[in-house]
Structures are given as C-alpha cells and as structure tokens.
Amino acid sequence: MQDPLFTNKLAFAVLSSILLIVGLPQLTNALFGGGHHGHGELHLAYPIEFESDAPAEEAPSEPQVSFAQLLADASPNAGERRAGLCKSCHSFEKGGGNGTGPNLWNVVGRAVAGVDGFGYSSALKSAGGEWTYERLDAYLADSQGYVPGTAMVQRIGKETQRAEIISYLRSLADDPAPLPEVESAAGEPEARHAAVEE
Numbered sequence: 001m002q003d004p005l006f007t008n009k010l011a012f013a014v015l016s017s018i019l020l021i022v023g024l025p026q027l028t029n030a031l032f033g034g035g036h037h038g039h040g041e042l043h044l045a046y047p048i049e050f051e052s053d054a055p056a057e058e059a060p061s062e063p064q065v066s067f068a069q070l071l072a073d074a075s076p077n078a079g080e081r082r083a084g085l086c087k088s089c090h091s092f093e094k095g096g097g098n099g100t101g102p103n104l105w106n107v108v109g110r111a112v113a114g115v116d117g118f119g120y121s122s123a124l125k126s127a128g129g130e131w132t133y134e135r136l137d138a139y140l141a142d143s144q145g146y147v148p149g150t151a152m153v154q155r156i157g158k159e160t161q162r163a164e165i166i167s168y169l170r171s172l173a174d175d176p177a178p179l180p181e182v183e184s185a186a187g188e189p190e191a192r193h194a195a196v197e198e
C-alpha cells in the first residue's frame with residue numbers, strides 16, 4: 001500500500017530544496033550581517049532598463065571632437081601611466097638605449113626610423129618623413145595597418161588614450177613641439193548664430 005504521507009513528504013522535500021537554494025543566501029545574510037537586513041531586500045538577477053527621454057551620456061549625435069582638441073585636452077601624466085605598456089620595449093629618457101624598440105625621447109618631429117644603430121624593419125625604414133602627431137596617432141591605433149610589415153604590433157582603440165600617450169611623447173623633449181592648432185569646432189554654427197542675431 002502506498003505511504004499515505006508520500007505526497008506530503010514529497011512536497012516537503014521539494015519545498016526544503018527550494019528553501020535551501022533560494023533562502024540560504026538570505027539566511028546567511030541575516031545571520032552573519034552581510035550588510036543587509038536579511039529579506040525585505042529584492043535582489044534582481046537582471047538589470048531593469050528604464051526608458052528615458054534624457055539623452056544618453058555618450059549620445060552618438062555628440063559633435064566630433066577634433067584630434068587637435070583631444071590632444072590639447074589630454075593629460076601627459078595620464079599618458080605616462082599608459083606608456084607603462086611600452087616600457088618593455090622602449091626607453092623614454094634622453095640618451096636612453098634601444099631595447100626591442102628604439103628609444104623614444106624626442107620622437108615627435110623625429111625622422112621615422114631615425115634612431116641610429118637601431119635595426120628597423122625595412123617597412124618602417126621605407127615609410128619616410130617624420131613623426132607628426134597624426135602619424136603617431138595612426139601608428140598607435142593600428143601599427144600594422146598603418147605600416148604593413150612594421151615590427152611593432154600596437155592597436156590602441158581609444159583615441160583619448162592615444163592622445164594621452166602622444167601628449168606624453170610630446171613632453172619628452174628639451175623643447176616640446178607646439179601642439180596642433182585647435183580650430184573652434186563650433187565655429188561655423190556659432191558664426192551663423194551671431195550673424196542671425198545682428
């Protein structure tokens with residue numbers, strides 16, 4: 001004959017396992033503090049998205065900041081910290097030696113592949129010209145894309161981070177090169193606005 005209490009036992013077993021799984025964390029919280037007051041606080045396993053009319057913080061419609069502006073705003077100190085990731089290959093001091101990569105003192109305005117005695121790739125040697133801010137930016141953003149065949153592999157995706165590093169590289173000189181001129185980005189609309197008001 002079937003155990004008359006079978007259904008009850010089963011229900012109890014199921015309930016206790018649920019209680020164990022769901023309730024244990026709450027219980028331990030309640031017993032050991034855990035910062036909360038046990039139950040009463042709802043922990044959501046998924047974030048709730050609120051529809052908002054307010055513009056998102058980084059709305060895509062945000063006006064494009066020019067490279068010159070980014071560079072003007074960039075902190076060389078932040079750049080120095082970021083340049084930590086270059087140090088395994090490059091030295092930054094005046095007269096510093098070459099490592100896996102060439103010394104980077106005074107690199108802004110220096111001839112590309114211009115350090116005597118460093119064994120540059122033929123790709124970089126044939127690039128020619130000098131390191132302008134823009135070329136440094138392109139090289140750091142995607143070295144292999146910009147100079148196919150170069151021996152350095154760097155892909156720094158964030159333009160603000162590149163600007164910081166470049167502003168640090170700029171500071172590595174007795175007489176740092178002038179920053180590129182910032183054209184007032186809002187120049188045109190502002191001028192039009194002023195004209196309307198007159």
Ligand code: HEC
Pocket residue numbers: 082083085086087088089090100101102104107111112113114115119120121122123124131136140149150151152153154165
């Ligand atoms: C794993 C080693 C390595 C790391 C890390 C590295 N580089 Fe390089 N870098 C090189 C090598 C090698 C070259 C020479 C490339 C060639 O000959 O094609 C080079 C070349 C360069 C040049 C061109 C210098 C010249 O004299 O023409 C610049 C500028 C540069 N690196 C900047 C950086 C910066 C900034 C970082 C950090 C964000 C960095 N590199 C990280 C290895 C590295």
